[in-house]
Amino acid sequence: MKSLLPSNESQFLRFLELLGRKSLQDCDLKSIDILPQSTPSEILPQLALMFDIDITNLNEEEARKLLSNAILMHKNAGTPKVLKTALNAVFKEVEIKEWFAYAGTPFTFRVKVSEPTKSFDERTLALLDYLIEEYKNVRSVLEAVELEVTSENQSFNASVSVGGEILSVLPYQTTQASNVNSSFIGAGIFVCEITMPFLTLLVKLDIKAFLAMLCVGLSCALCFFLWQNSSLKQDLLLKDLELQQANLNLKELNLVIEKQNEAFKSLQVQKSKVNTTAIKEIVLKDSSCEAELRGYKDLFKELGK
Structure with a gap:
């Protein structure tokens, strides 16, 4: 292993380096983790000292968030971004407003902190004040x-409204059509025969089960009667429609007959009045055939006028 010391260092430092090299050469250095998000909690104070970050009043989670941004915070020290990063390590939502954004006094600023899970107790307020004073510019x-x-609420409320209309197109109805109401009377009989095996089964069954079976049977019977009633109502409606159509056809037939009678009256031959004065003036001079023939000719001439 090469020495990391400069060539002009003293022999004492080289001796210490040699001791350290012998003590560490058998150690597995791959297991050493200095990342703030994954390092053991015991190493966090050493990391804070190395990065020159104070984590005195922070818990483990807050300290890890603050140390993970240590390099950027030192690089951009004194800017609103650094202050917001430091506050975000403790609080969920942070908003910084500078004086020109709300027409305030020059070189002043405001901080808005939102937190849905933590309460603002004495420790939180002291930590907020410390972080602002530590990371703002002078x-x-x-x-x-x-x-x-x-407060975050995960419940959702929804409502749906569905509306519609059912239109039935009926035949043309006249106001003078007669209406005949027909009444129907229905009767139903529910007969239940209980045999000895059934009584034995009732004894074995619980009363609740028996009542449940009885309710099911009555429900089925009620559904049957409702269906039968609906069918009878439909038949009644069809009969009413047929009756209305028949009355309408009868009325139209009566109108046609009246028109035909009026046409017959218009073709009736009127009896004309015959002027009998000229007929009375015809006188038969004698009873001979020529006289009678001449008289009939004069008679027809007068009738033909």
Whole structure:
């Protein structure tokens, strides 16, 4: 193993290096973990000392978050980003408002902290004050701190409304159509015969089971009667529609007959009045055939006028 000491170092330091090399050459150095997120909790204070980060009042989880950003925090020291990173190690949501964002006094700022799981007790408030004073720049002055306690609710409420209409297209109905109501009377009989084996089964069964079976049987009977009633209502509705259609056809037939009668009346031959004055003036001079024939001719001429 090569020496890491410069060539001009003293013999004493080289002797110490030799002792350390012999003590560590049989050790497995691969198991040493100095990553803040995975290192054992006993090494966290040494990491904090190495990174020059104070984790005195922080718990293990908060210390690991703060140490994991140590290099970036030293690189950007004094900026609002570093202050927000330090506060995010302890609090879930952090918002920093500088003075020009809310028209405040120059070189002042405000901090808003939101936490849904922690309470703002004395330890939390002291830690908040320490982190702000430690990681803000020297020029800026804290004007106000806004504390917000939020509550996350995972329940969801939803509602659905479904609406619709059922339209039935019926035949044309006249206002003067007569309506005949037909009534139907139905009766049902439920007969149950109990035999001796059934009584023996009832004795063995629990009363609750018997009542359940009885309820099921009555429910089936009720469903049958409801279905029968619905079928009778449909038949009644069809009969009413047929009756209305028959009344409508009868009315149309009556109208056709009335029109036909009016047409017959218009073709009726009116009896004309005959003027009998000229007929009375026809006088038969004698009873000979020529006289009678001449008289009939005059008669027809008068009738033909």
